[in-house]
Amino acid sequence: MRKWLVGSVLVSSLMLPLAAFAQATPTPVGEPVVEATTEATEETQVVPPLGSTVNTTPISIGDTVVGELTEEEPVAYYAFTGEADTLVTITHRSEDFDSYLVLLDADMVMLATNDDGAGDLDSLITFTLPEDGEYIIQVDSYGHYNGSTAGVGEYELSLATIEQDVIEYGEVVDGDLTTSALEAYYVFRGSAGDSVSITMISDDFDTYLYLYDEDGFELAYNDDGAGNLDSRIGPFTLPSDGDYRITATSLSHSSTGSFTLSLNMVSLEQIAFGDTATGEISGGSPAYFSFDAAAGDVINISVDSEADTNMTLSDPYGYVVISDEDGGAGNNPEITDYVVSSEGTYTIAVGSTFAEAASFELSLSRAEIPSLNDGPLTLNFSSSGNSRTAVFTAEAGQTITLTLAASTEFSPNVDILQGGSSLSYGSASYVTGFSLTLTVPDDGEVRFNINDYSYTSVTVTASVEVTE
Incomplete structure (x- = not known):
C-alpha cells in the first residue's frame, strides 16, 4: 500500500502579541478537532489581557515533553513553525487535572480546541495546518480555560506529524491502534455523487469512524452501524470532487488493538412502499436500498433468502435506528411496525451473516400500528x-x-x-x-x-x- 507522510515541522521560540486573542472566534479552516468543544465563550475563557505577550517554549516534531502547571503559572505555551497542509497531532495528558488544549495561529486566533479527545480527561487535537507560518499550542486545564478553578500538576505534551495511508475503492486494509497512535488516518480520492460505504471491524475494541472533506470539515461519523461494536459510514454521497480523509479510532479514543477497514463505492437502489425488490450480496458487502418516509409512518420490511441474512435501517442522518437478523422466516430478518420519527430518506442495508454470496427479495410496506x-x-x-x-x-x-x-x-x-x-x-x-x-x-x-x-x-x- 502507498503511504503519504504529510509535511514537516520546524520550531522556534516566540514572543507573540495577544491583541487579537479575546476577539477571535474559531475559524473553519483545516482539520476540525476530534470531539472539539465549544462550551467556552468569550465571557468565560480566561485569557491574557489584550496587547500583552506570552513566553513560548520550542517543541520539536516527534518530541514528548513534561511540564507543570501551578497556581502561579496555570497555563503554558509552546511554539512551532509549520508548513501548509501538514497534518499534526497534539496530545496533552495529565494524571493530576482535567487537561485542555488550544491551537492558535501567529495572530493568536484560535484554530482548534479539545477537552477529552485522547480519552479519560486527556486532550487530543488533530489538525491540518492551513498555511505556512508560526503556530502556538496552549497547554491548559479545563477549569482554568473556562474561568473556574485552575488545575495544577504535572503534564505530558506530544507533537507529531501523521502518516496517512492511501485507500482506494474496493480495498480492505488491516491496521492497528497503539498507545502511541490511538487513531489511524486514510485518504481516498472521490468524485461528486459517489455513494461510498466505509466499514471498520475489530475483535479487540469498540470501533469509531469519522469522514472529513479535503478542507477538514466533518461530514459523517458512526459508532455501531455495522452491527455489534463495529462501525459503518454510509452509504454517503460525496458532495464534490476531491480528497477525503477517514479517521479510524475507538469509541473511547484510548483503546488499542487490530482492525480491518474497507472502502466501497456502492449502488443505492430506490424502493417505494408496496414494492418488492430483488438484490444480490457478494464479497461480504451489503446491498443498499433507499426510500422516503414521513414522520409517523409505520413500516414493515422483510427479506426472503435461502442464505442467512441480516438487515439494518438507517435514518436520514446515517444513524442505525433498528436492525434484525433472524426475526423473520428461516434465517431472514424482518422489521415490523417500526414508527418513523422524522421525515427524510432512509437506507436499508441487507447483508450476509457469514459473508456468503446470496440473492434475496426485499419487501417494504406501510403498516397500521396495532390497537x-x-x-x-x-x-x-x-x-x-x-x-x-x-x-x-x-x-x-x-x-x-x-x-x-x-x-x-x-x-x-x-x-x-x-x-x-x-x-x-x-x-x-x-x-x-x-x-x-x-x-x-x-x-x-x-x-x-x-x-x-x-x-x-x-x-x-x-x-x-x-x-x-
Whole structure:
C-alpha cells in the first residue's frame, strides 16, 4: 500500500502579541478537532489581557515533553513553525487535572480546541495546518480555560506529524491502534455523487469512524452501524470532487488493538412502499436500498433468502435506528411496525451473516400500528428487534393501566405519548411483569412505545384496562 507522510515541522521560540486573542472566534479552516468543544465563550475563557505577550517554549516534531502547571503559572505555551497542509497531532495528558488544549495561529486566533479527545480527561487535537507560518499550542486545564478553578500538576505534551495511508475503492486494509497512535488516518480520492460505504471491524475494541472533506470539515461519523461494536459510514454521497480523509479510532479514543477497514463505492437502489425488490450480496458487502418516509409512518420490511441474512435501517442522518437478523422466516430478518420519527430518506442495508454470496427479495410496506382497543396484543422482542409500538384510543379523563406480561424476564422501557407529548414514562430490569397507570388529558389516540433492553428473545402480552 502507498503511504503519504504529510509535511514537516520546524520550531522556534516566540514572543507573540495577544491583541487579537479575546476577539477571535474559531475559524473553519483545516482539520476540525476530534470531539472539539465549544462550551467556552468569550465571557468565560480566561485569557491574557489584550496587547500583552506570552513566553513560548520550542517543541520539536516527534518530541514528548513534561511540564507543570501551578497556581502561579496555570497555563503554558509552546511554539512551532509549520508548513501548509501538514497534518499534526497534539496530545496533552495529565494524571493530576482535567487537561485542555488550544491551537492558535501567529495572530493568536484560535484554530482548534479539545477537552477529552485522547480519552479519560486527556486532550487530543488533530489538525491540518492551513498555511505556512508560526503556530502556538496552549497547554491548559479545563477549569482554568473556562474561568473556574485552575488545575495544577504535572503534564505530558506530544507533537507529531501523521502518516496517512492511501485507500482506494474496493480495498480492505488491516491496521492497528497503539498507545502511541490511538487513531489511524486514510485518504481516498472521490468524485461528486459517489455513494461510498466505509466499514471498520475489530475483535479487540469498540470501533469509531469519522469522514472529513479535503478542507477538514466533518461530514459523517458512526459508532455501531455495522452491527455489534463495529462501525459503518454510509452509504454517503460525496458532495464534490476531491480528497477525503477517514479517521479510524475507538469509541473511547484510548483503546488499542487490530482492525480491518474497507472502502466501497456502492449502488443505492430506490424502493417505494408496496414494492418488492430483488438484490444480490457478494464479497461480504451489503446491498443498499433507499426510500422516503414521513414522520409517523409505520413500516414493515422483510427479506426472503435461502442464505442467512441480516438487515439494518438507517435514518436520514446515517444513524442505525433498528436492525434484525433472524426475526423473520428461516434465517431472514424482518422489521415490523417500526414508527418513523422524522421525515427524510432512509437506507436499508441487507447483508450476509457469514459473508456468503446470496440473492434475496426485499419487501417494504406501510403498516397500521396495532390497537389495544381490540384486546391484548402479543409482542415479540429479540436481541436485534427490541422496539415495538401499540396504540389505544381513549377519552379525556379516563384512567388507563398498561400491563405487560412476559414469557421470561425482560427489561421494559415504556414511554406513553399523546399528540407528541409524553404522558408517562417507566422502566424496570429483569422482571416478568410491568404496569403503568395514568389519566388521559385529551380525547384521542394514546401511543405506547415499548422497548426491551434485555436484548433477548421474549414474548410479551400487552393489555390496557380502563378505570372510569
